[in-house]
Amino acid sequence: MPKPSNRLSGILHSGKDGWEVHFAAMTRKEAGEDIIMLSVGDHDFDSPSETVEACVRAVRAGYHHYTQLPGIPCLRAAMARISTRCTGVETGANNIIATPGGQLALYAAVQGTLDKGDHAVVVAPYYATYPGTFRAAEADFTVVEADAADGFQPRADAIEKALRPNTRAILLNTPNNPTGAIYSRESLEGIARLCVERDLWLLSDEVYWALAEGHHVSPRALPGMAERTLVINSMSKSHGMTGWRIGWLTGPESMITQLTSLNLVTTYGLTDFVSRAAAEALENDYGVEQIAGIYNGRRKLFLDAIRGANEFTVRGSEGGMYVMLDVSAIEPDDEKFAWGLLDGEKVGVMPGSSFGEAAAGHIRISLCQPDGILLEAAARLRRFASAYRSKAA
Numbered sequence: 001m002p003k004p005s006n007r008l009s010g011i012l013h014s015g016k017d018g019w020e021v022h023f024a025a026m027t028r029k030e031a032g033e034d035i036i037m038l039s040v041g042d043h044d045f046d047s048p049s050e051t052v053e054a055c056v057r058a059v060r061a062g063y064h065h066y067t068q069l070p071g072i073p074c075l076r077a078a079m080a081r082i083s084t085r086c087t088g089v090e091t092g093a094n095n096i097i098a099t100p101g102g103q104l105a106l107y108a109a110v111q112g113t114l115d116k117g118d119h120a121v122v123v124a125p126y127y128a129t130y131p132g133t134f135r136a137a138e139a140d141f142t143v144v145e146a147d148a149a150d151g152f153q154p155r156a157d158a159i160e161k162a163l164r165p166n167t168r169a170i171l172l173n174t175p176n177n178p179t180g181a182i183y184s185r186e187s188l189e190g191i192a193r194l195c196v197e198r199d200l201w202l203l204s205d206e207v208y209w210a211l212a213e214g215h216h217v218s219p220r221a222l223p224g225m226a227e228r229t230l231v232i233n234s235m236s237k238s239h240g241m242t243g244w245r246i247g248w249l250t251g252p253e254s255m256i257t258q259l260t261s262l263n264l265v266t267t268y269g270l271t272d273f274v275s276r277a278a279a280e281a282l283e284n285d286y287g288v289e290q291i292a293g294i295y296n297g298r299r300k301l302f303l304d305a306i307r308g309a310n311e312f313t314v315r316g317s318e319g320g321m322y323v324m325l326d327v328s329a330i331e332p333d334d335e336k337f338a339w340g341l342l343d344g345e346k347v348g349v350m351p352g353s354s355f356g357e358a359a360a361g362h363i364r365i366s367l368c369q370p371d372g373i374l375l376e377a378a379a380r381l382r383r384f385a386s387a388y389r390s391k392a393a
């Protein structure tokens with residue numbers, strides 16, 4: 001076989017990345033062990049039945065054809081309505097390009113703002129696909145850690161130090177995966193000022209906005225930012241539609257027009273019947289309030305169950321689908337902790353260091369399990385911690 005491109009082989013870095021604990025937990029669960037999986041971020045429930053019915057109707061009605069490259073008009077209009085609500089900035093259909101999932105919105109944002117050799121700053125802890133998305137654009141990036149001691153709030157002064165003459169963009173994610181931190185207005189104002197002063201793009205991943213509505217602040221709404229912010233959004237989390245692959249990018253109209261050429265050479269537009277169902281789900285907010293209620297309820301339930309145990313320090317964990325526990329008082333090596341928890345108590349979690357240095361000494365816990373299982377997991381965690389302590393004493 002001839003050699004593949006360096007671009008392709010450079011997307012993923014080889015080596016250990018912490019997902020070994022997750023895959024081991026999955027294999028053991030499939031083999032019949034009573035493993036509680038708290039390592040993945042996919043809903044434990046189906047998409048809303050109204051959305052499913054809308055899709056079935058659309059298939060039967062003959063929506064089987066090519067669609068407009070930036071998305072069908074009613075879908076873009078419905079996404080614009082949600083973007084107005086998510087970002088607090090009046091948004092029109094021409095500010096929207098529809099993509100197959102938030103990941104492709106992120107890919108488009110990076111491809112659209114960085115040339116080969118350009119530099120970006122990525123705020124960590126971050127979502128696992130970020131580095132590979134920059135490598136796919138042959139762009140360079142510097143990771144700037146948001147400290148656990150600050151509740152994982154990013155600091156503009158740390159970001160400023162990482163800027164270079166060829167820096168073109170900053171990427172951040174709020175509410176954050178993996179930490180659950182909701183970035184404060186103050187943190188975002190500092191970063192926005194940098195973007196304006198240095199004429200930078202801000203790539204703002206807000207796919208968890210609906211799981212923190214009322215607390216979420218979009219940097220797009222800050223002074224001078226609407227013209228330089230690209231917001232990554234998705235129906236995966238807010239509308240319970242991970243497998244449907246529907247997301248979008250919101251930004252200045254002229255940028256969105258240019259990004260349409262990327263859809264020409266990649267997706268050639270979205271699936272027709274999925275687009276119709278997605279538009280109906282967005283117009284009617286199918287599932288949004290219920291899903292937010294489920295995760296907000298689970299977060300409180302789990303944190304209440306864990307808070308009594310003083311070995312754990314809760315950090316971030318304010319919104320979204322995850323909570324982050326500092327376990328360093330029990331075991332500073334988070335990977336060792338995660339393997340011990342899997343072996344000793346059959347609970348699968350992600351070691352924090354898989355998401356960057358700032359989350360070392362932590363574990364990430366997904367809330368994608370029903371209340372009863374989360375309570376059982378909290379009990380197993382507490383038992384594991386006290387057994388670990390007495391073993392060490």
Ligand SMILES: Cc1ncc(COP(=O)(O)O)c(C=O)c1O
Nearest residue numbers: 101102103127177207234236247
């Ligand atoms: C922070 C973040 N951004 C983007 C995505 C991608 O979302 P999608 O499933 O819509 O591609 C995810 C998915 O987990 C995520 O956690």
